[in-house]
Amino acid sequence: MSNSTDIVTDDITPLGVDRDSSSTTAAQSDSGREHFAWVDLRTVPAGTVDAMVQAAIHQRIDGIISADIDLLDGLPPTVRRIYAPGHSSDEISEGQISADIVLVAHGDSEEAAPGAETAVHVVVSDADTLRDACETVRRAPWTLLTFTDPTKIPLEIVIAAAENSGGRTVTVVNDIEDAEIVKLVLEHGSDGLLLAPQSVDDIATLADVIRPSADRIELTELTVTKVEHIGMGERACIDTCSLLAQDEGCLIGSFSTGMFLSCSETHPLPYMPTRPFRWNAGAVHSYVLVPDNRTRYVSELAAGQPILAVRSNGDVREVRIGRVKIERRPLISVSATAPDGRTINVIAQDDWHVRLLGPGGSVNNVTDLVPGDRLLGYAPTESRHVGLPITEFCDER
16 A cells, blocks of 8 residues: 555544544544644654654644554554555454544445544546545545645545545645645645654644634724825735625734724725725735734735635635735825724825725725724734734833
């Protein structure tokens, strides 16, 4: 059997899989459908196995694959133990192994040890093996998939075939970059990712790939206090690789401790079509919120980088920048107060088609704003140093 079929588990509460604290084995609770990771230790040098196991436990990886029964027996009960026999003829009996899952090759007997489930490994290399994979995912509790070609189209077909089947797909990935792509195929992606790590760092990075990111942010109401026309300057349009909702914006502001929710160009204009991928963001000095609770200056943004798209209800998603367009335009300064009394500011293009979002997703043209108007924003308590939150004295004006 190919080495690419092994799988690894996690520690106390496996990452991406919800398990009741009273569960006695990793195989007894599979309530979640979120992404999870397995680690294949069969090809790991003997001297690094212990470190790999400890890293998998520490990073809360869901499962570990091994041909070493003693290694599997020594895992905590919260880690899914996947046994990969060295040869298809190996005898599997209750007295020989204690595993949650037994890995078998497609075409071999799918009878597992008592109390264990079966994971069927299918190597997809052509149309016939693709049909085998689609058939397997509809009936097997676990299907391990190895794709010999770099295209993700066969994986898309298998994921579609697995819809509502009740089984889980686990896809062998070559490296971390491959894992990030496989996770997102057809938006849902493969349920699980299997990596043969080269180092303990690979295990930590794999855990980061599948770890759910914060998908909500606590927005607050801001009260406009002053609106000023301040003359010419450079402002940026941020064009993304995604279509944005009418109440979806980016968080942007002059101060790191307060940002306004800008509005995407998804609302009709009399002189031009809508641009449902764009924010007319703000002046080039402005902070904008990006993933991992970091900020960047608008002037630093470039094609391919991630940025956070935020809905008026606080829902957050990551989108990629397709282009940042900086042009010289008249500018308008909008100042407001947060509920705790802090003053925050944003400088945007001085034109009525530039809009900020308010409570309930209301759309507000910046040139129509007056003191007392209510807008939506984000008012973190931390200051920023090189984009990272830090608790220190910082007076921004």
